[in-house]
Each structure stands twice: as structure tokens, then as C-alpha cells.
Amino acid sequence: xxxxxxxxxxxxxxxxxxxxxxxxxxxxxxxxxxxxxxxxxxxxxxxxxxxxxxxxxxxxxxxxxxxxxxxxxxxxxxxxxxxxxxxxxxxxxxxxxxxxxxxxxxxxxxxxxxxxxxxxxxxxxxxxxxxxxxxxxxxxxxxxxxxxxxxxxxxxxxxxxxxxxxxxxxxxxxxxxxxxxxxxxxxxxxxxxxxxxxxxxxxxxxxxxxxxxxxxxxxxxxxxxxxxxxxxxxxxxxxxxxxxxxxxxxxxxxxxxxxxxxxxxxxxxxxxxxxxxxxxxxxxxxxxxxxxxxxxxxx
Amino acid sequence: xxxxxxxxxxxxxxxxxxxxxxxxxxxxxxxxxxxxxxxxxxxxxxxxxxxxxxxxxxxxxxxxxxxxxxxxxxxxxxxxxxxxxxxxxxxxxxxxxxxxxxxxxxxxxxxxxxxxxxxxxxxxxxxxxxxxxxxxxxxxxxxxxxxxxxxxxxxxxxxxxxxxxxxxxxxxxxxxxxxxxxxxxxxxxxxxxxxxxxxxxxxxxxxxxxxxxxxxxxxxxxxxxxxxxxxxxxxxxxxxxxxxxxxxxxxxxxxxx
Ligand SMILES: Cc1cc2nc3c(=O)[nH]c(=O)nc-3n(C[C@H](O)[C@H](O)[C@H](O)COP(=O)(O)OP(=O)(O)OC[C@H]3O[C@@H](n4cnc5c(N)ncnc54)[C@H](O)[C@@H]3O)c2cc1C
Ligand SMILES: Cc1cc2nc3c(=O)[nH]c(=O)nc-3n(C[C@H](O)[C@H](O)[C@H](O)COP(=O)(O)O)c2cc1C
Numbered sequence: 001x002x003x004x005x006x007x008x009x010x011x012x013x014x015x016x017x018x019x020x021x022x023x024x025x026x027x028x029x030x031x032x033x034x035x036x037x038x039x040x041x042x043x044x045x046x047x048x049x050x051x052x053x054x055x056x057x058x059x060x061x062x063x064x065x066x067x068x069x070x071x072x073x074x075x076x077x078x079x080x081x082x083x084x085x086x087x088x089x090x091x092x093x094x095x096x097x098x099x100x101x102x103x104x105x106x107x108x109x110x111x112x113x114x115x116x117x118x119x120x121x122x123x124x125x126x127x128x129x130x131x132x133x134x135x136x137x138x139x140x141x142x143x144x145x146x147x148x149x150x151x152x153x154x155x156x157x158x159x160x161x162x163x164x165x166x167x168x169x170x171x172x173x174x175x176x177x178x179x180x181x182x183x184x185x186x187x188x189x190x191x192x193x194x195x196x197x198x199x200x201x202x203x204x205x206x207x208x209x210x211x212x213x214x215x216x217x218x219x220x221x222x223x224x225x226x227x228x229x230x231x232x233x234x235x236x237x238x239x240x241x242x243x244x245x246x247x248x249x250x251x252x253x254x255x256x257x258x259x260x261x262x263x264x265x266x267x268x269x270x271x272x273x274x275x276x277x278x279x280x281x282x283x284x285x286x287x288x289x290x291x292x293x294x295x296x297x298x299x
Numbered sequence: 300x301x302x303x304x305x306x307x308x309x310x311x312x313x314x315x316x317x318x319x320x321x322x323x324x325x326x327x328x329x330x331x332x333x334x335x336x337x338x339x340x341x342x343x344x345x346x347x348x349x350x351x352x353x354x355x356x357x358x359x360x361x362x363x364x365x366x367x368x369x370x371x372x373x374x375x376x377x378x379x380x381x382x383x384x385x386x387x388x389x390x391x392x393x394x395x396x397x398x399x400x401x402x403x404x405x406x407x408x409x410x411x412x413x414x415x416x417x418x419x420x421x422x423x424x425x426x427x428x429x430x431x432x433x434x435x436x437x438x439x440x441x442x443x444x445x446x447x448x449x450x451x452x453x454x455x456x457x458x459x460x461x462x463x464x465x466x467x468x469x470x471x472x473x474x475x476x477x478x479x480x481x482x483x484x485x486x487x488x489x490x491x492x493x494x495x496x497x498x499x500x501x502x503x504x505x506x507x508x509x510x511x512x513x514x515x516x517x518x519x520x521x522x523x524x525x526x527x528x529x530x531x532x533x534x535x536x537x538x539x540x541x542x543x544x545x546x547x548x549x550x551x552x553x554x555x556x
Pocket of ligand 2: 020021022023045046060067069071073098122124125160186187188210211212213215237238239240258259260261262510511
């Protein structure tokens with residue numbers, strides 16, 4: 001079978017299929033389990049300065065087209081999280097710490113307090129006041145925060161972008177100027193669902209973010225645009241639920257992919273996606289590098 | 300799945316802090332041990348075991364359960380489920396061991412078992428006689444041994460004292476639900492029989508569909524909301540069960556009860 005080993009965003013990965021942030025990422029044991037199930041790397045739940053319980057429920061609702069969620073960044077704070085990262089590492093795949101804060105200082109404090117194989121800056125969560133996309137939609141803030149963390153850490157720093165802006169490429173370029181090793185696109189798309197029996201918004205937070213199959217075409221477009229404009233690698237996430245989706249994302253320009261919502265069908269999906277990519281490459285007589293960005297080269 | 304709207308048809312006050320809430324949906328078809336995510340609109344969404352095909356039995360402990368307590372027949376709820384793995388019925392002589400409101404899913408299991416001709420013995424522990432629920436329901440199923448912490452009814456003391464009256468070899472399968480330290484105590488004492496015990500485990504659920512990770516247990520990362528809540532006791536011997544549990548933020552804290 002074709003090897004899938006290679007560099008993704010400054011990490012040498014066994015395969016480019018990763019566990020996305022916020023999915024089974026709260027405990028070291030579940031991160032390890034995802035690694036053992038075949039994830040080339042695992043990204044933690046987003047971790048911040050102080051413990052947060054998250055929003056009242058419902059935190060997630062399964063709509064036919066995808067998942068709508070507003071968890072509200074529940075996390076035990078970086079002070080309680082190093083042990084989980086260390087346990088996660090025993091799964092044999094790199095552990096990427098997803099972190100959030102409300103200012104460059106907070107990001108630096110969290111990053112400084114954790115030892116991980118890479119960092120992913122959550123500048124894109126659409127439903128936590130004062131965090132995530134609220135600062136991540138300003139190119140100037142993205143650049144400043146990226147630069148601050150890059151200065152603090154010697155490992156790769158990825159910046160996860162929000163699609164809830166007119167121009168995601170401007171954000172990507174800011175991350176690149178700030179010294180990011182890679183960008184990750186996309187986080188969830190602002191969305192809402194209402195209970196027609198009662199008129200209540202279903203999510204406890206009333207509004208949230210959409211993920212899953214519905215957002216894949218949006219993610220593919222974002223990755224394509226980012227790959228065309230940036231010189232740093234792009235990691236694709238959004239709606240990937242089978243190997244064909246992953247291949248499509250890689251053709252759009254992703255050098256690696258992350259899988260989130262599709263894990264609701266079980267952890268086997270990780271291996272099934274990477275095996276599918278391998279078989280595809282065998283059938284085509286191609287290497288992974290030939291696929292990356294292929295769509296941009298086809299005229 | 301979106302929460303399905305149901306209407307409350309009957310509320311039974313079991314004790315001053317426990318109510319059984321019956322709703323009108325007959326389509327859920329749960330197995331005993333499975334649970335639902337109960338949306339109290341405008342308040343929160345919390346996991347509840349089925350105590351019958353279309354009912355739950357709720358102890359008021361906090362904001363969401365107290366909000367459930369304020370509802371009246373005719374009021375609406377949103378339900379997702381049934382979710383998770385229920386109890387699997389094995390053999391023809393079973394023992395139910397419950398503590399407090401943990402009696403709820405066991406009573407449902409007992410009803411189903413009895414219907415199939417399985418012999419049911421129950422050992423139920425409560426804090427005091429006022430807290431006892433489902434006494435008649437368990438008596439109808441077969442032998443019932445009661446314990447109360449304050450000695451006001453049945454054997455005085457913890458549930459584990461009741462174990463001394465029972466021979467584990469008599470039973471084809473043993474089902475446990477209650478406060479974690481009570482379950483831990485029972486499993487520890489009857490460790491040699493752990494291979495035929497199933498426990499309904501309580502962790503902090505948020506999504507109910509096995510992706511958010513808040514209910515994962517050490518050391519395997521088992522997702523209690525999907526691969527549980529009923530877990531074979533042998534899988535609970537080494538790890539966090541009985542030692543600690545994570546709260547809503549993911550921080551570790553002491554197990555309850
Ligand atoms: C699979 C599963 C099945 C369940 N089945 C039932 C059931 O059939 N009947 C039932 O009454 N409950 C059941 N529970 C527990 C129930 O979900 C919680 O009691 C509820 O979520 C508490 O919400 P709250 O907002 O009222 O309390 P919170 O505001 O969350 O908590 C208030 C206080 O109560 C404490 N508390 C919270 N949960 C519990 C608990 N389970 N036991 C003791 N103290 C607690 C908290 O530590 C806090 O101090 C089940 C839980 C799970 C995971
Ligand atoms: C329940 C849930 C929790 C999430 N939590 C986070 C998070 O903590 N940090 C983050 O950067 N992204 C988070 N995300 C976004 C995902 O990492 C991912 O970007 C998005 O879901 C799109 O991918 P998918 O369609 O494969 O799920 C979360 C998504 C879901 C569904």
C-alpha cells in the first residue's frame with residue numbers, strides 16, 4: 001500500500017488523517033484511543049486559562065445535514081491538562097494542543113503552560129463570548145496573537161480560521177505574517193435550529209456552529225482559496241466523512257485533514273479514511289504529494 | 300436527531316425528592332438501562348434512565364432536575380433517545396442491586412425479566428424509610444431485601460450489608476445501579492463474581508452521541524454515553540471508577556455517593 005507518511009504542518013505524521021479539535025479530546029485516554037484507532041495526529045479540546053463548564057444543554061443537536069453545536073468551550077484549564085496530553089502521547093501519534101484566550105497575553109500564558117507536539121490556536125469558535133471567532137475575525141488580532149505564540153514556543157503553531165467572514169484569505173495571510181507554520185480551515189459555520197413545537201431555539205446557547213456533511217463544500221472552497229494565496233500549508237477540516245471527502249479536500253490544497261463530526265459513527269472512520277486514501281493512490285499510481293492541490297493545477 | 304416533543308401525562312410523587320414523570324410517547328421502545336437526553340426547554344438538557352417504556356424517575360438535585368419537578372401534566376419536554384447500551388438479560392435467576400434513585404432502571408429491568416419468566420431477587424438500599432421507592436414494584440417481582448442507612452426500615456446499614464444474606468453463586472447475572480461508591484463497594488466485595496455483573500455508570504454527559512468526549516473514562520477512553528451507560532463490572536476494576544470522575548469542565552473530582 002502507498003505510504004501516507006509525510007510532513008503535515010511541520011509534524012512528521014504516519015498518515016495525514018487527524019482527530020479534529022473538540023472531538024473526544026477532553027481526556028488523555030480518549031486522545032490515545034483515537035491515536036490507536038489510526039489518527040495520524042490528535043488535536044485536544046480547546047484549552048484556556050480558567051476551568052469552564054460550558055453552555056447549558058442542549059449543546060449538540062443532530063440535524064439531518066450535520067451537527068449543530070454550542071458546547072461553550074468547556075475545559076479544565078491548562079493547569080490541569082498536561083497529564084492528559086502526556087497520556088494522549090502514549091498512543092504513538094503527535095498531540096496537538098488546541099488553545100484559546102481573549103488576548104495575546106492569555107494565549108501565551110496557556111501555550112507557555114503546556115508541553116505539546118504542536119499548538120493549534122482556536123481563533124474561530126463561533127459561540128463563546130470574547131473568544132474564538134470574536135477575535136479571530138480581525139486580521140490584526142490574528143497576526144498579533146500568532147506572533148506572540150510563535151515567539152513563545154519552538155514547536156509548530158497552527159492557526160485555525162473561521163469561515164464566518166467575507167474573506168478568509170485575509171485571515172490566512174495574517175496568520176502567515178505572524179509566523180504560523182500552517183493554517184487549519186474551517187471551524188463551524190454560524191447556524192441555528194428552532195424547535196417547531198415550542199418556538200424555543202434548541203441549543204442552550206440559542207445559536208451555534210454547523211459541522212458535518214453540510215459544510216464540506218464551503219470547507220473545500222476555503223481550503224482551495226487559502227492554498228492558492230498562501231505559501232504555508234493548509235490543513236482541511238469540515239464535513240469529511242469518507243475517504244473520497246478526504247481526497248477531495250487534499251485536491252483542493254490540504255496537506256492534511258481533520259475529522260470531527262463523522263466520529264459520531266465510531267472511531268473506525270479514521271482508519272477507514274486513511275486506508276481508502278492509500279488504496280486510491282495505489283490504483284492511480286500516485287503519491288500523496290501528487291494529489292495535494294491537484295484541483296488548482298487542472299485547467 | 301432533534302429532540303422529539305412529548306407531553307407529560309402523569310406525575311407520581313414517589314417521595315418528597317423523587318417523582319416519576321410519565322409522558323405520552325409510546326414510540327421510543329427503550330431497553331432497560333438505556334437512557335434519554337431530556338430537554339427542559341429554556342433550562343438545560345440532562346440524561347435520565349427510563350424507569351419504564353415511557354417514564355423517568357427523577358431525584359431533584361440541582362437546577363435542571365428541580366425545573367423538571369416544577370412541570371405539570373400537559374407540559375412539554377423534548378426527548379432524544381433512547382441512547383446507549385442497556386442491560387443484557389442473561390440466565391434465568393437474576394439479582395438487582397440498587398441504591399436510591401438507581402432503583403429506577405432496575406425496576407424497569409425487573410418488569411421485563413419477570414415478563415420473560417426470569418426469577419428476580421432485589422436488594423435495595425436507601426437513606427431512610429421516607430426515601431424508599433418502588434417497594435411494591437420490587438415485591439411483586441420476587442424476594443426484596445431492603446436496607447436503610449438510618450435503620451428506619453429493613454436491615455440497618457449500607458446496601459453491602461445485604462450482600463451477606465445472599466449467595467452470589469445462586470444468580471446467573473447481577474445488575475447494579477446507584478451511587479458510585481455503593482456500586483464500587485458491591486463490585487469489590489463480590490470481585491470474584493465481577494464476570495457476571497453489569498453496572499449502570501453515571502458520568503457527565505453533554506452530547507449523548509459519543510463525540511464530545513466529556514463522559515470518557517480512564518484508562519480506556521470508553522464513551523459512557525454510547526458504549527455504556529451499562530458496563531460489565533470487569534471493565535470497571537482498574538481505572539477511574541470508584542476513584543474519581545470528571546465534572547462538566549473535564550476537571551477531576553471525587554466520585555459521588
Ligand atoms: C446514564 C444516566 C442516567 C441517569 N438516570 C437518572 C435517573 O434515572 N434519575 C435521576 O434522578 N438521575 C439520573 N441521572 C443523573 C442526572 O442526569 C443528574 O442528576 C442531573 O444531570 C443533574 O442535573 P441538575 O442540573 O439538576 O444538577 P446539577 O446542577 O448538575 O448538580 C447539582 C448538584 O447535584 C449534584 N449532582 C449532579 N448529578 C448528580 C447525581 N447524579 N447524583 C448525585 N448528585 C448529583 C452536583 O454535584 C451538584 O452538587 C442519570 C445520569 C446518567 C449519566
Ligand atoms: C462537538 C464539537 C466540539 C468542537 N469543539 C471545538 C473546539 O474546542 N475547538 C475548535 O477549534 N474546534 C472545535 N470544533 C470544530 C471542529 O474541530 C471542526 O472544525 C468542525 O466540526 C468541522 O469539522 P467536521 O465537519 O469534521 O466536524 C468542534 C466541533 C464539534 C462538532
